Amino acid sequence: MTSKPAPRRGRKRLGSRRRQPAGSTSPKSEFLRRLYYELLRVRRIEEKLALLYQEQEMRTPAHFSIGQEAVAVGVCAALTAQDVIYSGHRCHAHYLAKGGNLGGLVAELYGRETGCARGRGGSVHLTDISVGMVASSAILAQTVPVAVGSALAFKMDASPRVAVTFFGDGAVDEGVFYESLNWAALKRLPVLFVCENNLYATHAPIWVRQPKGTEIYRRAQAFGVPAEKIDGNDVFAVYQSARRAVERCRSGQGPALVECLTYRWLEHVGPLDDTDRGYRSRRELDAWKRRDPVKVAARQLGALGVLTPPAIQEFEAQIAEEIAKAVAEGKQAPWPDPRDLLRHVY
Amino acid sequence: MTSKPAPRRGRKRLGSRRRQPAGSTSPKSEFLRRLYYELLRVRRIEEKLALLYQEQEMRTPAHFSIGQEAVAVGVCAALTAQDVIYSGHRCHAHYLAKGGNLGGLVAELYGRETGCARGRGGSVHLTDISVGMVASSAILAQTVPVAVGSALAFKMDASPRVAVTFFGDGAVDEGVFYESLNWAALKRLPVLFVCENNLYATHAPIWVRQPKGTEIYRRAQAFGVPAEKIDGNDVFAVYQSARRAVERCRSGQGPALVECLTYRWLEHVGPLDDTDRGYRSRRELDAWKRRDPVKVAARQLGALGVLTPPAIQEFEAQIAEEIAKAVAEGKQAPWPDPRDLLRHVY
Amino acid sequence: MRTLKYWQAIAEGLVQGMERDPDVFVMGIGVDDHKGVFGTTGEAFARFGPARVFDVPIAEQAMTGLAIGAAAMGKRPVVVHPRTDFLFLATDQMINLAAKWRYMYQGASEVPIVVRSIVGKGWGQGATHSQSLQSLFGHFPGLQVVMPALPRDAKGLMLAALQSRAPVVILEHRALYETEGPVPEAPEVTPIGTAAVLRPGRDVTVVAASAMVLEALAAARQLEPLGVDVEVVDVRSARPLDTETIVASVIRTGRLVVADTSWPTYGLAAEVAALAAERAMGALRAPVKRLGLADCPAPVSLPLERVFYPDSTTIAAECLATVGRAAAELSARPVEESSFRGPY
Amino acid sequence: MRTLKYWQAIAEGLVQGMERDPDVFVMGIGVDDHKGVFGTTGEAFARFGPARVFDVPIAEQAMTGLAIGAAAMGKRPVVVHPRTDFLFLATDQMINLAAKWRYMYQGASEVPIVVRSIVGKGWGQGATHSQSLQSLFGHFPGLQVVMPALPRDAKGLMLAALQSRAPVVILEHRALYETEGPVPEAPEVTPIGTAAVLRPGRDVTVVAASAMVLEALAAARQLEPLGVDVEVVDVRSARPLDTETIVASVIRTGRLVVADTSWPTYGLAAEVAALAAERAMGALRAPVKRLGLADCPAPVSLPLERVFYPDSTTIAAECLATVGRAAAELSARPVEESSFRGPY
Numbered sequence A, B: 001m002t003s004k005p006a007p008r009r010g011r012k013r014l015g016s017r018r019r020q021p022a023g024s025t026s027p028k029s030e031f032l033r034r035l036y037y038e039l040l041r042v043r044r045i046e047e048k049l050a051l052l053y054q055e056q057e058m059r060t061p062a063h064f065s066i067g068q069e070a071v072a073v074g075v076c077a078a079l080t081a082q083d084v085i086y087s088g089h090r091c092h093a094h095y096l097a098k099g100g101n102l103g104g105l106v107a108e109l110y111g112r113e114t115g116c117a118r119g120r121g122g123s124v125h126l127t128d129i130s131v132g133m134v135a136s137s138a139i140l141a142q143t144v145p146v147a148v149g150s151a152l153a154f155k156m157d158a159s160p161r162v163a164v165t166f167f168g169d170g171a172v173d174e175g176v177f178y179e180s181l182n183w184a185a186l187k188r189l190p191v192l193f194v195c196e197n198n199l200y201a202t203h204a205p206i207w208v209r210q211p212k213g214t215e216i217y218r219r220a221q222a223f224g225v226p227a228e229k230i231d232g233n234d235v236f237a238v239y240q241s242a243r244r245a246v247e248r249c250r251s252g253q254g255p256a257l258v259e260c261l262t263y264r265w266l267e268h269v270g271p272l273d274d275t276d277r278g279y280r281s282r283r284e285l286d287a288w289k290r291r292d293p294v295k296v297a298a299r300q301l302g303a304l305g306v307l308t309p310p311a312i313q314e315f316e317a318q319i320a321e322e323i324a325k326a327v328a329e330g331k332q333a334p335w336p337d338p339r340d341l342l343r344h345v346y
Numbered sequence C, D: 001m002r003t004l005k006y007w008q009a010i011a012e013g014l015v016q017g018m019e020r021d022p023d024v025f026v027m028g029i030g031v032d033d034h035k036g037v038f039g040t041t042g043e044a045f046a047r048f049g050p051a052r053v054f055d056v057p058i059a060e061q062a063m064t065g066l067a068i069g070a071a072a073m074g075k076r077p078v079v080v081h082p083r084t085d086f087l088f089l090a091t092d093q094m095i096n097l098a099a100k101w102r103y104m105y106q107g108a109s110e111v112p113i114v115v116r117s118i119v120g121k122g123w124g125q126g127a128t129h130s131q132s133l134q135s136l137f138g139h140f141p142g143l144q145v146v147m148p149a150l151p152r153d154a155k156g157l158m159l160a161a162l163q164s165r166a167p168v169v170i171l172e173h174r175a176l177y178e179t180e181g182p183v184p185e186a187p188e189v190t191p192i193g194t195a196a197v198l199r200p201g202r203d204v205t206v207v208a209a210s211a212m213v214l215e216a217l218a219a220a221r222q223l224e225p226l227g228v229d230v231e232v233v234d235v236r237s238a239r240p241l242d243t244e245t246i247v248a249s250v251i252r253t254g255r256l257v258v259a260d261t262s263w264p265t266y267g268l269a270a271e272v273a274a275l276a277a278e279r280a281m282g283a284l285r286a287p288v289k290r291l292g293l294a295d296c297p298a299p300v301s302l303p304l305e306r307v308f309y310p311d312s313t314t315i316a317a318e319c320l321a322t323v324g325r326a327a328a329e330l331s332a333r334p335v336e337e338s339s340f341r342g343p344y
């Protein structure tokens, strides 16, 4: 028997975990505030995890997304709970943005039985089938064709569901990415390729790995996959682009790719700053921090009159409370029983 | 100890195996006649091999190039003996056009110790290091990155040598092809990608495998590899395009790709016609036969006054004699000694 | 019982599996062409059409990933490779993802894909069209690996694979495709993980896999007149290996020859010999003997192919050796002229 | 003799090999960055610069093909993978091409590439960052596979690999990187295909590979006070395996425990056990015992990792069992608190 993921229908919308503080109350502004809330939430969670990580109690190599959250949040806001997503090694934000259980993430990092993968997968193998976060994995580009396969299943079933794969500019070096583009375009599958181009893979800048003057999104176009490059630090731009792409998918017009330009703030793996290691500069990081997706969104919504400082404060409080609870629970959660070592092998 | 291929310098030029019959005698027309001679020679050899193949004495799956010879001949005419080539499963023409020893090919097909791979490799594993035919192999796209690696070695040594990889439209489905394009463009390597697009892979037409409206050469362009699509049945067009590309390579400007549109006359593997099997039509084959590269070249050279019917007859006689000798020798050649089964394993 | 050829049995198993479960679909190079993967997919294509049996781009790695992603959504993809050697291109998806999926995500979802591939042999298949990867795939927890030798198991294991919760690798053998045997018409499953004692014998156990099972049976017949009674065990599954049946047989006869379709070193022959060393040591009355490919890549030329592959005579000679008798007692089996015509 | 850490020995071997042969170059992810593949390529980069030590696109398959093509032109490429698990992406090039090259083209040319990769362990490396592929690569004629356990062999086997005519896979172990030992300053080669008896003993042979060699030595120390004298054999090369040394030791002691860094099934442990069954059967006084990873993918959580990996106590217990004594006699070895700090 296969477990067919049956995403909870009618799960609460983004940010609706709590009643929202007042401000403009049109559905549109409500939605925009929710986007901001989600963005802030992912940021605060990752910040807290990065801090806790330094206690050396999370024994699992973790790749934080701080600085890149707008991609996850913007794309997932364009999806329904029935849509599915896949990710790679840098997957916390995708898991959270799709609605993945926070307690399950924290406990997974602590290696506990209550983790989303019960302590067997760790930071790079997150899953929450109930919300359509199917799988992340630690091998570069590995889940790219897998998302295409889920889209194939949707098309065979004439289902309106969409599959999304998140991957980095490094994954683009791998041949299977092109095999996947070819397949998706050939069969007109409802799959959205989201490239989170943060300009580096580990410590190698993109120009060490891809010829200057070439563009990732143009490679996709050469396979007949409509593609565009956007500001990945603007959550609203990401949302708009993703929404168009998802509509394309859902209406049977086939795949699309969105290349989101963004930047990683912390070291490749681990919780620290690494601008003293020589492969990138403090200056470069600072320039990108001035384009902090959370602040950019706050400014945009402030200008629209949609978001007020008290509202942000209330968001912060809600989020802090949610995190504190998850962390406390995670640290207290039971360890896996060594007698269950062989569970779930065939 | 590695055997560094040291191609025979000053080997005889194309078609110069015998004194050429008269006609226009400028160096240019001499060269054009040689191209034609080479084309005719590859055709007659393959025809003979396909005939002999039906005796069931060549126990090695063979993929004939009849109908596609202009690609091999045109490209190899643009190379020097120091340049190297790689090929795939359909490799007889490349081996021959690069100057590979005919006797070595025939004996290899008969599984003899005098074969170019001493009966260990068979039809799909041809090699003649002395003329720069390094290797062909039976796994799709496998030698594509290998050619790029040889080009890397040339660049490291600041050598003017060029590496060429011949592959089909089917190999283009494989991800490693794109990895190779990316690498070649990134490092500006002297490698020429030659795609022999015969519109089918096994029995699958290209539109079953690649999205309609996309072009192989455009994919290469998306990686920053200059590329063009040409008539692969026009040996002079192939030669011109290859010459430009090879010059680019040799002058340090990096790789290029030539997509040669052509057509396979015989079945995918084996010596027979297969237009009665349903996957392609007699009509289609006939249309392509009207663009027979050998006849096209003869017509072109005839119109230029460079090639006369008596000259062709003399070519035919020379070639027939060469083939008869190689076949007679191949059939008589000694078998490998079973006691040598383990030779050349480490 | 009516008889079928091996390829017909595969074809029938596939069709019955597809009838039983509408989520099964088949993809691979040429599954829908006139050859239909040596006859095995043609009927499925005729019956279920291009929606469930379709050709693909030649991209083994992505194809496997696609199968996994479809399986995660509840499908049961069957991926077909005309040669097992092409699977190297899919090992990351198969071993680093499919095999580990259920464990890494602890049962949150499962990816029951079926990967069919055909092992080539002879007629100059050569080094990269003749490999059999049971020990490679068998090494990794999370996969099941089956190797049918008889037509009835070609069908039964296909049906079992289509019902397994695990990703299953089916290694079919091209040299068996035209062999015939009784095959039940009903969709009877051969349980994965069960070996079969095809011929009971007192003196020596030959544990064999795939095409070597037929050689082992022939060896047993060769040895009958010499008074050596051979027990032939067909492993059928390389993972999980039916260690009980194997060990019990070795303990009964006290002698073991293992005959595999791949190299002995780090091969299935090693695993079976190791089992004997661990669990039947006290019963062994002669050194264990491993038989497999000669220790080189597959050559092309006929006289080399003949010595590269062990056959029934090689097996019989080793069986004689285990009972302290000389191979000279064996009359050479005539080389069988096959009716096979190239190019394969 | 001065001592070096394992990683320093690798670094030194690489530099000396590059000094010796100007055709050697190094490519891989991060070989030129500040970490220099855990310190192993930094010195080479400092000495020979970006012309001979350079970073690459992340494309394991093409990278291996490039190495082969450069080798065919006379270069000696060293390809570096930060984790062995990534090699699945390169198996086609390594097994279907590099391994078979010399044979398929019958010596017309050779492709002596060196593929270095690091086996991860612990601190939540998990299922796809912890695998060790000796039995996979060891199965195929045409490759050489080495697994240094001691710093001196980490250097010696690196130097040997850089002089071999064959494609060589070097499986380094991350858990050994900080271990120390004597290493000659001269470029002394450890011959490929030779095992080493690191500790002679009368009662039981432990054949171990890579990180398990240190566990075996620790087990020998644990058993000393109990009067059990353990012989420890470090295989060093998985292919070619030094069968003479292994078999001779087993015949001497009459007992065999095999301890490997991968799974026992179809693993190196199986190969060594099979050797004993074939060639030392008469001398065996107890069943052979195989030790390796538990039969599941590597888990992440610490209490599961602890039971997933065998250690010296597991080995010692099995050694006791071979001489008919109970593991209860062993005092539990305290869990060593490592000074290691994440994220690896």
Ligand SMILES: Cc1ncc(C[n+]2csc(CCOP(=O)(O)OP(=O)(O)O)c2C)c(N)n1
Residues within 6 Å of the ligand: A063, A089, A090, A138, A139, A140, A167, A168, A169, A170, A171, A172, A198, A200, A201, A202, A264, A268, D029, D058, D060, D082, D086, D089
């Ligand atoms: C197949 C494979 N090769 C190499 C690695 C090692 N590795 C882990 S993350 C990484 C860089 C990834 O870069 P990118 O895709 O841009 O993602 P980012 O880390 O920038 O988010 C590499 C090379 C891997 N995990 N898998």
Ligand SMILES: Cc1ncc(C[n+]2csc(CCOP(=O)(O)OP(=O)(O)O)c2C)c(N)n1
Residues within 6 Å of the ligand: B063, B089, B090, B138, B139, B140, B167, B168, B169, B170, B171, B172, B198, B200, B201, B202, B264, B268, C029, C058, C060, C082, C086, C089
């Ligand atoms: C990796 C791999 N997959 C599948 C095959 C089987 N195969 C052999 S030739 C071929 C078609 C090749 O098509 P193309 O590259 O267009 O070359 P053509 O035969 O048309 O010259 C296929 C699929 C193979 N040899 N290798």
Ligand SMILES: [Mg+2]
Residues within 6 Å of the ligand: A168, A169, A170, A196, A197, A198, A199, A200, A201, A202
């Ligand atoms: Mg990146």
Ligand SMILES: [Mg+2]
Residues within 6 Å of the ligand: B168, B169, B170, B196, B197, B198, B199, B200, B201, B202
């Ligand atoms: Mg083609």
